[in-house]
Amino acid sequence: MACLGSVRLCARVEKLCQIGQNAQVRRKASSVRLKQFVDQPLTRSALKSCQTAVAGSRLLSSVRSQQPGSLPEYRVDPYQLVDDDLKNVHFDVQEELRRHTSHDELYTIAQYYFDGQGKCLRPMLCLLFSHALNFHIHKKDMPLLESQRRVAMISEMVHSASLIHDDVIDCSDFRRGKPSVNVLWNHKKVAMSGDFILAVASILIARINNDDVTICLGQVLTDLVQGEFMQLGSKETENERFTHYLTKTYRKTASLIANYLKAESMLAGADEGLTELAFQYGRNVGLAFQLVDDLLDFVASSSALGKPAAADLKLGLATAPVLFACEKYPELNAMIMRRFQEPGDVEHAFDLVHKSQGLEQTQFLARKHCVEAQRLAERIAESPYQKGLLVVTDLVLNRMK
Amino acid sequence: MLTSKVSKYLMRGSLGARTLTARPAGVFPAFLHTDCGRLSAVSQHAHNPKPDWNKAVSEAEKIVGYPTSFLSLRWLLSDEIANVALHLRKLVGSNHPLLKTAKGLLYNGKNNMQAWGLIVLLLSKAAGHHNVNEMEEDKAAGVLHSQRALAEVTEMIRTSHLVHKGLVNIHPGLVEEGAVLNDMTFGNKIALLSGDYLLSNCCVELAALRNQEITELMSSAVRDLTESEFVGQRDQQNNPIPSHPSECSAVDDWTLRSELSGGRLLGKSCEGTLRLAGHNKEFSKEGYKFGKHLALAWQACLDMEPFMPSAQHSTGVGFSLVSAPVLFHLEYDSSLYNLIQVGAENVNDVDYAKIQSIVSKGPGLAMTKRLRQEHSQKAMEVLAAFEQNDARTALSNIIVAMGEL
Numbered sequence: 001m002a003c004l005g006s007v008r009l010c011a012r013v014e015k016l017c018q019i020g021q022n023a024q025v026r027r028k029a030s031s032v033r034l035k036q037f038v039d040q041p042l043t044r045s046a047l048k049s050c051q052t053a054v055a056g057s058r059l060l061s062s063v064r065s066q067q068p069g070s071l072p073e074y075r076v077d078p079y080q081l082v083d084d085d086l087k088n089v090h091f092d093v094q095e096e097l098r099r100h101t102s103h104d105e106l107y108t109i110a111q112y113y114f115d116g117q118g119k120c121l122r123p124m125l126c127l128l129f130s131h132a133l134n135f136h137i138h139k140k141d142m143p144l145l146e147s148q149r150r151v152a153m154i155s156e157m158v159h160s161a162s163l164i165h166d167d168v169i170d171c172s173d174f175r176r177g178k179p180s181v182n183v184l185w186n187h188k189k190v191a192m193s194g195d196f197i198l199a200v201a202s203i204l205i206a207r208i209n210n211d212d213v214t215i216c217l218g219q220v221l222t223d224l225v226q227g228e229f230m231q232l233g234s235k236e237t238e239n240e241r242f243t244h245y246l247t248k249t250y251r252k253t254a255s256l257i258a259n260y261l262k263a264e265s266m267l268a269g270a271d272e273g274l275t276e277l278a279f280q281y282g283r284n285v286g287l288a289f290q291l292v293d294d295l296l297d298f299v300a301s302s303s304a305l306g307k308p309a310a311a312d313l314k315l316g317l318a319t320a321p322v323l324f325a326c327e328k329y330p331e332l333n334a335m336i337m338r339r340f341q342e343p344g345d346v347e348h349a350f351d352l353v354h355k356s357q358g359l360e361q362t363q364f365l366a367r368k369h370c371v372e373a374q375r376l377a378e379r380i381a382e383s384p385y386q387k388g389l390l391v392v393t394d395l396v397l398n399r400m401k
Numbered sequence: 402m403l404t405s406k407v408s409k410y411l412m413r414g415s416l417g418a419r420t421l422t423a424r425p426a427g428v429f430p431a432f433l434h435t436d437c438g439r440l441s442a443v444s445q446h447a448h449n450p451k452p453d454w455n456k457a458v459s460e461a462e463k464i465v466g467y468p469t470s471f472l473s474l475r476w477l478l479s480d481e482i483a484n485v486a487l488h489l490r491k492l493v494g495s496n497h498p499l500l501k502t503a504k505g506l507l508y509n510g511k512n513n514m515q516a517w518g519l520i521v522l523l524l525s526k527a528a529g530h531h532n533v534n535e536m537e538e539d540k541a542a543g544v545l546h547s548q549r550a551l552a553e554v555t556e557m558i559r560t561s562h563l564v565h566k567g568l569v570n571i572h573p574g575l576v577e578e579g580a581v582l583n584d585m586t587f588g589n590k591i592a593l594l595s596g597d598y599l600l601s602n603c604c605v606e607l608a609a610l611r612n613q614e615i616t617e618l619m620s621s622a623v624r625d626l627t628e629s630e631f632v633g634q635r636d637q638q639n640n641p642i643p644s645h646p647s648e649c650s651a652v653d654d655w656t657l658r659s660e661l662s663g664g665r666l667l668g669k670s671c672e673g674t675l676r677l678a679g680h681n682k683e684f685s686k687e688g689y690k691f692g693k694h695l696a697l698a699w700q701a702c703l704d705m706e707p708f709m710p711s712a713q714h715s716t717g718v719g720f721s722l723v724s725a726p727v728l729f730h731l732e733y734d735s736s737l738y739n740l741i742q743v744g745a746e747n748v749n750d751v752d753y754a755k756i757q758s759i760v761s762k763g764p765g766l767a768m769t770k771r772l773r774q775e776h777s778q779k780a781m782e783v784l785a786a787f788e789q790n791d792a793r794t795a796l797s798n799i800i801v802a803m804g805e806l
Binding site: 100101103105106165168169171186187188189191192193195196198199200202203205206207208209210211214215217218219221222224225228229232 | 488561562565566568569570571572586589590593594596597598600601602604605607608609611613614616617620621623624626627628630631632637638639
């Protein structure tokens with residue numbers, strides 16, 4: 001009897017373990033979204049102590065990875081605030097793509113990155129900002145306009161189309177923890193799928209039927225391509241290099257966020273001043289986001305990033321941490337010029353960046369942009385959404401992937 | 402190398418401009434007047450029994466002003482194009498197909514892209530426009546500035562598609578040497594970016610028209626082009642391979658492929674340009690028909706070329722396995738499929754000379770000719786509804802000249 005009981009117990013324990021495992025898996029899947037960070041955040045005070053205590057990246061990365069139980073300053077989760085609209089973004093995109101083609105293979109490639117695993121930062125920002133602005137303009141909580149929801153969705157489409165083309169350009173192997181599109185399908189078809197997503201996005205933009213919005217969102221595409229062109233060449237002198245980097249960063253990342261928020265504000269019926277505020281908020285958040293991205297390339301593990309670490313160096317790109325490190329270690333200049341092509345360059349540069357203040361300086365710059373974004377957001381009427389806009393800047397600054 | 406071609410092109414452009422000032426649009430040579438309904442230009446070409454394609458095109462260009470290619474000075478001087486030219490130079494000596502595409506853009510063969518924008522402008526002028534602000538008209542050419550922009554967009558969309566199509570599928574075992582692999586990777590990078598550059602400019606130009614109907618229409622044309630690369634079986638470089646003749650009819654297969662890869666683009670541009678001119682939807686749909694059928698006639702015409710008696714001595718590498726004569730022949734005699742299947746992995750593995758000689762002896766060529774005539778005829782029928790004017794005449798001349806290529 002006892003024996004039987006213990007067997008039963010064992011089976012139960014085993015089952016429990018399985019359930020636990022499943023839960024873990026599920027948590028893992030959902031933690032890919034930034035959402036989780038609010039539950040275990042680096043609060044502002046923690047940040048401050050981080051600011052003063054930072055002495056080398058080791059510490060930086062350990063501060064990043066510890067999960068203090070301290071209470072967050074805001075109990076606002078930006079993702080939660082717009083969850084109703086956000087949770088369907090990927091599904092809606094898939095539906096639109098499906099509606100526009102009868103070719104299964106084209107559809108399969110095009111929808112590959114709309115698997116619900118991305119951070120959805122851009123649509124989240126669009127939705128959050130639209131809510132905040134609607135509240136600001138109408139002095140009360142207003143449902144989003146259908147067109148505002150569409151713009152949020154399109155932002156994710158354009159972003160993914162650019163990712164798909166980036167994958168071909170950079171010959172990357174992994175993205176978001178799974179094989180890149182260019183690994184699974186041939187380059188020509190992948191390029192065409194990117195064009196396809198873009199074409200569908202343009203159709204949807206046109207259907208919003210607002211001339212200024214179409215113009216505003218068209219600008220994003222030119223910026224993206226010009227940014228990519230800038231990344232090809234680095235002939236500029238040492239002095240110009242940082243300006244070049246910042247312009248490139250604006251075009252490749254910030255322009256999309258800035259212009260999409262601007263479009264959202266136009267749809268909300270905002271005046272010129274408010275539209276400009278939207279643009280500048282987006283620009284600053286975008287710049288900060290990319291600066292942190294470049295920083296994480298040096299400190300985060302490849303498993304957290306879902307792509308190989310030090311990827312930028314391997315691609316021959318000199319990002320902010322390297323450019324800052326240059327001041328202390330001029331020998332980096334030669335490596336930048338030859339795009340880290342010689343054996344040992346990547347490792348050597350990686351070490352020098354960690355020995356220098358490059359990472360702290362990059363974080364400092366990112367923080368500066370976040371502070372500016374917060375200053376702008378504070379000019380909008382107070383609402384949960386407006387609070388969300390403030391919290392987002394913290395999320396951007398303290399994210400780990 | 403590149404620059405010399407560019408300057409050659411520019412010289413040609415400036416010459417064109419000079420002839421334009423010397424001969425205003427209205428004074429068009431009488432010998433090009435034809436009766437478009439009958440599809441003939443015989444009497445007008447008495448001194449030259451074979452209507453000259455280049456002549457038909459270059460005369461037509463004068464009607465709407467200057468050559469409409471987007472490769473105008475404005476573009477050549479832009480930073481990004483300069484950047485591309487710089488990078489292209491690095492690729493010289495490599496085998497990347499991007500070079501071939503670039504060469505094709507700068508040379509003026511009879512398959513040139515410029516003709517597409519030209520068609521759009523000619524149709525614009527032939528149809529005239531309603532209720533439009535005077536400021537928006539290019540008086541000398543008789544078309545609207547917005548229509549000229551649309552013509553430019555048409556060419557850019559087509560070019561960007563060709564450039565993206567020219568990417569190389571890099572797969573293990575494609576090349577042995579690391580250096581060649583680097584060339585290919587780099588070439589792909591430039592090709593992808595150049596195509597994207599053109600596409601993004603299309604979006605900006607379309608947006609500037611402030612006409613969402615046109616933006617949607619042209620965006621859907623881009624979508625159609627991307628779909629064309631997914632039709633049917635493909636080899637490793639994504640070159641199309643015909644399906645087995647038992648699976649679908651040759652005409653249907655050919656029509657689907659040709660519509661997606663060009664017919665709809667030209668059709669939608671022609672439709673769009675009529676909408677810009679204030680024509681109603683019904684009449685604009687006629688524009689779509691015209692553009693589509695013209696593009697299909699054009700495609701049939703290009704498909705015939707390698708199988709013409711005159712082309713026999715050039716041992717025929719480089720015709721598409723889904724060109725109309727091959728598809729028609731497959732339907733007539735499916736045993737040809739065995740020869741084609743050899744190219745399932747790489748179309749270059751098939752014996753082109755053999756296929757060429759078999760197809761030339763079969764009914765494929767005659768059937769393609771009939772196909773071309775059908776589409777020419779349909780395009781001509783649309784034109785017949787237009788008032789008689791020099792642009793309409795030029796369009797019918799182009800169609801006639803195509804028939805004689």
